[in-house]
Amino acid sequence: MDEKDLLAERFQADRTHLKAVAYRMLGSLSEAEDAVQEAWFKLNRSDISDVQNLSGWLTTVVGRVCLDMLRSRASRREDPLEYYVPDPVVRDGDGTRDPEEEALLTDSVGLALLVVLETLGPAERLAFVLHDMFAVSFDEIAPIVDRTPAATRQLASRARRRVQGAAPAPAPDMTRQRQVVDAFMAASQGGDFEGLLAVLDPDVLLRADCGKVSALSKVIRGAEAVVNQALTFARFRRAYRTVLINGTPGVLSYVDGQVAGLMAFTIVDDHIVEIQIIAEPERLAALGLPGLEG
The missing domain is CATH 3.10.450.50 (Nuclear Transport Factor 2; Chain: A,)
Structure with missing residues (x-):
C-alpha cells in the first residue's frame, strides 16, 4: 500500500467521528459532509510528518473549517433564527443503526440542543462542542479561535450556561x-x-x-x-x-x-x-x- 492509500485509509477510519463533530458544529448534514471533505483536501495538501496524533489533528482541522463556515453563514443569514430547526437524523424505529448514525447521535444530540447551539456565537459553539462533547483541551482549541486557553475556557463556560438553561434533558425511558x-x-x-x-x-x-x-x-x-x-x-x-x-x-x-x-x-x-x-x-x-x- 502506497503512502497516499495509507493516508486515505487513516482518514476513512476517522470519517464518522469527524462528521459527528461537524454535525454538532453546523446542525446541517450536507454542510457537515462538506466540512469533512474540506478536511480531506487539507490533509492532502499538508505535511503531516511531525503529526503524532492524526485523529486529533483532523478534529482541529474540521473545527477550523466549521468555524469559518459558521462565520460566513452569520454574515449572510436571512431567515429568522427564531424559527430555524436544524437538520434531523431520521431512521426507522426498528432498533438498527449504522456506525455513522451511532457517531452522529452519541450523547443524545436532540434537535432541542441543536436549536440552542444555533444561538451561540461561532467561537462559543466551537469551544463548547470540541471541549464538552469531544474532550479536546483548551490548549488545543485556543489557537483555532485566536484566544488564550483561559479565554477559551470562558467561551465554553458561557456556552455551557446557555445550553444548560435552555436545552431540556429528555427522559431516558x-x-x-x-x-x-x-x-x-x-x-x-x-x-x-x-x-x-x-x-x-x-x-x-x-x-x-x-x-x-x-x-x-x-x-x-x-x-x-x-x-x-x-x-x-x-x-x-x-x-x-x-x-x-x-x-x-x-x-x-x-x-x-x-x-x-x-x-x-x-x-x-x-x-x-x-x-x-x-x-x-x-x-x-x-x-x-x-x-x-x-
Whole structure:
C-alpha cells in the first residue's frame, strides 16, 4: 500500500467521528459532509510528518473549517433564527443503526440542543462542542479561535450556561417516550383537546420551520395555544408514521403519500416540553426521508 492509500485509509477510519463533530458544529448534514471533505483536501495538501496524533489533528482541522463556515453563514443569514430547526437524523424505529448514525447521535444530540447551539456565537459553539462533547483541551482549541486557553475556557463556560438553561434533558425511558408520542398523536387525530393537554407541559414550546418565505413559520408557547395548533395541523394530515429523530421517538406526516412534515419531541417527566417541526418541502425532500410504507 502506497503512502497516499495509507493516508486515505487513516482518514476513512476517522470519517464518522469527524462528521459527528461537524454535525454538532453546523446542525446541517450536507454542510457537515462538506466540512469533512474540506478536511480531506487539507490533509492532502499538508505535511503531516511531525503529526503524532492524526485523529486529533483532523478534529482541529474540521473545527477550523466549521468555524469559518459558521462565520460566513452569520454574515449572510436571512431567515429568522427564531424559527430555524436544524437538520434531523431520521431512521426507522426498528432498533438498527449504522456506525455513522451511532457517531452522529452519541450523547443524545436532540434537535432541542441543536436549536440552542444555533444561538451561540461561532467561537462559543466551537469551544463548547470540541471541549464538552469531544474532550479536546483548551490548549488545543485556543489557537483555532485566536484566544488564550483561559479565554477559551470562558467561551465554553458561557456556552455551557446557555445550553444548560435552555436545552431540556429528555427522559431516558424510550418506551415511555413512545407512549407519550402515541398519546399525543391519538389525541391530535381524534380532536381530543383534553387528551392533548394531558401530555403537554403547561409551558410547552412549539417551533415550526416552514421555510424563510413561509408565513406559517412560527414559535408558539403554552399548552392551550399548542393544542389549537396541533388540532389545526391534524385536519390536513392524511397519515403518519412513528420514527426515531435524533434517537428519540418522532413523527413523519404524509399528504397524498408524500412527506409533508416532521415532528420531533422533547419529553421530560412524561410531558412534552418542546416540539420541533420542519415543514419546508425542499428541506424534507433533501433529507431522504422514508416513505409511508417503508
